[in-house]
Amino acid sequence: MPEQDTAHEAIGAVLARMPDPVGYHEARALEAGLAQAFGVRRAVALSSGTAAIHTALAACGIGPGQDVLMPAVTVVMTVAAVVATGAHPIFVDAADDGRGMDLKDLAAKTGPDTAAILAVHLAGRTDRIHEVAAYARTAGLRLIEDACQAQGTTTGGRNAGTIGDIGAFSLKDGKVISCGEGGYLLTDDTDLADRAAAFRTHWQTPAPGAPGGSRLGHNFRLAEPLAALARHQLQRFPEALAQRRHQAVTLHHAVDDTPGLEPLHPADGEHPNGYSALWRLTLPEPRAFSTRLAGAGVPNSVGTHCLTAVHRHPACAHLATGDLARAQATVDALLAVPFTEHDTDDVLRELALTIRQEAARWQAR
Structure with missing residues (x-):
């Protein structure tokens, strides 16, 4: 059967159930497929790559009064996600060879308010991520990976987006896996995954230390037709x-x-x-x-x-x-x-x- 026909069938099955409530069947199935494909415990489907970064930061407890170290060589969407949490982005200069962040500048800009490092894998490259991860562990900082452009990249036998505490990905058109618009998180930390899942749906579901309805969140859910298309794309x-x-x-x-x-x-x-x-x-x-x-x-x-x-x-x-x-x-x-x-x-x-x-x-x- 032609690939386009199977994509139409995947979406058509969801549309046939609408506008009645359809639950979260396609998104949950997508999450299971992503977790298996990338070898992690949990995946969390979201409405965009920017929403994924925002949600990852929120799940890590990043907010007002805290600093997030991030490369100055990045796209503006990454900055927007940090600012949306109320945290302050601290830009780190590029290394002498232009590959990734300057580790000396990273250390120099780490201060008492620093809570996390947000590494960005532009153009599918993971420059110095293992060195950044080692520094994050030593400094006691969360490491979040913006892997929106790095689906499928591996480094040292590890998938991009699975080296830090949590990795954010995009499903926007042009990505290797895409559904027009969407995103997801990958993590082995089930507490982070639960907090991310609660945050994306106005905290209607419970998370460790925060019962359902006890906090504010956002509507960052991935629409079911898009989740169905992403599931189809994941198969190929x-x-x-x-x-x-x-x-x-x-x-x-x-x-x-x-x-x-x-x-x-x-x-x-x-x-x-x-x-x-x-x-x-x-x-x-x-x-x-x-x-x-x-x-x-x-x-x-x-x-x-x-x-x-x-x-x-x-x-x-x-x-x-x-x-x-x-x-x-x-x-x-x-x-x-x-x-x-x-x-x-x-x-x-x-x-x-x-x-x-x-x-x-x-x-x-």
Whole structure:
């Protein structure tokens, strides 16, 4: 049976039960499937990746008067989730090599109000997560992973999002597993899972130390039709993951010897999910070059989505903590080209040709 037909059947079965109350059957089944697929005790389905990060923070007890250490090299949605809890985000500079947070800056910015570290796995990479996890344990801090772009990435034999206390994921379109909009959490801590499940539904269900109705929460439930679609997508996760990795390898092979583009190879022991192909630009005016590529039909994080270090984002400038020059330089020089399941080898060849041609023109200016 064609894949599209089975997706229609999955959603149709749910729609047939509506508008009568349908309980939480599809979402609970999705949670069971996710927990099994990623080898953890619990999964909690949510309405978006941002809601997942917010819920993870709330489940860890993060709130007003507390600080959360997080990379300055991230997307604004991660910051929004921290601010929504009432906590204060503390931005950490990039490491000298641009891979992950600077551990010295992380330690220097840890203070008496610091309650957690929020690591972010941009473009499917988990740079220095094991070192960050070791520091979190030593400092007695919660470690939350924003793995929204890292479904299926492994590092040191561990799945991204399962190394810290709790990991947040997105099911938005474009992710390896997607249903248009949605998210989920993974954890081995059943208390955290229970608190997350209570928080996502106005605390109508009990959690350890907090009976049902004893606290305020949110409506962060994943709609049943979307949960049904996510369950269908989860069944083909291995194939989708293999396709993304094939796409990344194919584009890298076609582009890596281009002057002005330095491929960012995975760290030892890391097996990325192929969310994006990654290069460090050594061309002059790299941000302008990324914008030029976007205009030429090559989607990328800087040129298309205007990624910037978050302390430079207009909505976050008042939260800035120091100069964070390495973070901005890291983002400016980053060329991250994402994929979708519709990007055939022919499409990738066209992208590669455009990148090579535009880089040559840029050098010759």
